[in-house]
Amino acid sequence: MPRPRTRLLDRERIVAAALAELEVNGQLTMSAVSRRLSVHVSSLYEHVRDRAELVDLIREVVTSGLDEDLSEVPAGAGWREPLEQWLVSYRAAFARHPRAIGLLTTEPIRSHRAARGYDRVLGLLARAGVSPQEAMATLTALECFVLGSALDAAAPDAMVEVDDDDARGPLGEALRAEPSPERRADHAFTTGLRLLLDGLAASAPASSSS
Template structure:
């Protein structure tokens, strides 16, 4: 038999299969990937640097949905940062079960590091002190990823019972229209951006 025109195994297929498994069950294993692709486990290792290498491929795949134009230096720094945050949130909200997996391992993927480099450059060129940049980006990322998980949660997260009377909570919940996750994200983003503008104009002392 001649060789198949399409290779049975490559990094793209491994990444796609790993992401499917993560979306289904929140994790993956190399034997599971091999079984789903119909190959031997050892064959997968010929294409990737083990489990850690697959995690970085997953990070690149999910992050590739973040619009790179949002960090355009031609836009005001705060407009660019907010646009990046919204695009970042949308990319990870598409694969919420990947978030715990990706956020508990160091970032090594070159294309993802390049995106962080652009965000850091944006803030430095806007006048932020170097020591203020990473706390701001980490706080923004915490908001983004928490909100991406919230988008995957049930719309009703509080089930009130007669066993614990909570009239004020009931009133507050009744006043919230649909889309609570979006509203909460906007509240958090406004607060964080207000603090960022203040820090830029009046840097705090270390």
């Protein structure tokens, strides 16, 4: 039998199948990916070294374009606007793949592309006056907020249902006062983002750029 003219398997197809498996089952195993592709699991290892490399490839696909968001920031520019744009893009990227969040937040980051992006973000935090001792903690806090917001973006608009007794309390009052309940998650994200960036600006030395 002649060999097929086109390759039946490549990295792009494997990563797409892995993301599909995550979307359906929320887990990632090499055997599940091979079943989804209707190939033997050994065939996957002709294209990816192991599960860890597949996780790295998934991370690069999910976060594709994020590092480019910061690549054109002039050296003398302020920190707030480019940092805000990056965080907005970060949330949008993971909101498209919410089931990947559990996987990617529990696996070490080995991607050179991701490391390059973090370098740029940490450079912005340095411009904001964040000390080296607080840099990673600040970056992690921002990521925790953004990833939580990405999960929230996949949640229903009405996340809290109250009975008549609770409706008369502060919770019911707050729910009725929401300006855009149909865009609850977006409103919560922009509110939290403003509070976080205001906090960074308030703690920054007077000489740092805004």
